Amino acid sequence: xxxxxxxxxxxxxxxxxxxxxxxxxxxxxxxxxxxxxxxxxxxxxxxxxxxxxxxxxxxxxxxxxxxxxxxxxxxxxxxxxxxxxxxxxxxxxxxxxxxxxxxxxxxxxxxxxxxxxxxxxxxxxxxxxxxxxxxxxxxxxxxxxxxxxxxxxxxxxxxxxxxxxxxxxxxxxxxxxxxxxxxxxxxxxxxxxxx
Numbered sequence: 001x002x003x004x005x006x007x008x009x010x011x012x013x014x015x016x017x018x019x020x021x022x023x024x025x026x027x028x029x030x031x032x033x034x035x036x037x038x039x040x041x042x043x044x045x046x047x048x049x050x051x052x053x054x055x056x057x058x059x060x061x062x063x064x065x066x067x068x069x070x071x072x073x074x075x076x077x078x079x080x081x082x083x084x085x086x087x088x089x090x091x092x093x094x095x096x097x098x099x100x101x102x103x104x105x106x107x108x109x110x111x112x113x114x115x116x117x118x119x120x121x122x123x124x125x126x127x128x129x130x131x132x133x134x135x136x137x138x139x140x141x142x143x144x145x146x147x148x149x150x151x152x153x154x155x156x157x158x159x160x161x162x163x164x165x166x167x168x169x170x171x172x173x174x175x176x177x178x179x180x181x182x183x184x185x186x187x188x189x190x191x192x193x194x195x
Contacts, residue, residue: 013051015041017065020058025104029112034058059108060119066105067125070098074132084136085192088150091133092158092188093181099162100177106162140192153191157184 019040023032034055035045052058077094081087099106109126116123130151137151138144161184164171173180 012041012043012047013061015043016048016051016058017062021062021104021108024059024062024107029059029107056114057119059112060114060116060122062105063108063112063114064119064122064125066102066109067122067129069102069105070095070109071125071128071132073098074129078132084139085189087136088133088140088154088192089185089188091136092154092161093185095158096161096165096181096184097177100165103166106166110159110162150192154188157187157191161187 016037020032020037023036023040032055034048034052037055037058038045038048041047048058052061073094074091077090078087081090099110114122116126133154134147134151137154138147141147141150161180165173165177165180171180173183
């Protein structure tokens with residue numbers, strides 16, 4: 001079923017977001033236009049401007065939804081977890097899962113040049129996700145500079161694993177997300193422990 005088949009009067013914003021998410025999945029986050037999203041949604045080229053001033057506003061709306069989805073995954077995976085090292089490990093593994101299983105959202109969230117300062121909804125949604133690992137890092141490293149360094153290093157790990165899994169044809173794990181998650185988790189704990 002195409003987006004056009006599911007569009008109903010009064011649901012233009014959601015129809016455009018679904019159409020744009022399909023386009024992101026097919027073409028990448030930076031490679032579609034607002035008029036393509038309108039065409040995919042089955043509406044006139046001018047219709048999107050009722051909700052979005054430009055393509056980046058539509059992309060920011062999708063990215064904010066993606067961050068909220070990612071945050072929901074984190075909350076579920078971290079329910080009852082209090083050890084900050086485990087929080088960091090699980091958060092990194094969840095990030096990889098999000099990147100692989102929600103690839104279009106991942107691209108909208110992390111592979112764009114969006115200025116979150118222009119889109120408060122995006123900034124708020126992104127901050128909720130990063131606050132999880134920043135708080136864990138601050139607990140593990142009371143010195144603010146060391147905490148920031150740990151958060152950045154663990155971030156680099158998750159971004160590296162996600163990029164390798166999604167875009168490297170010769171990835172060391174093949175298509176095994178479970179194996180990649182285990183290796184990312186082990187690498188995260190090694191960084192935390194300084195080993």
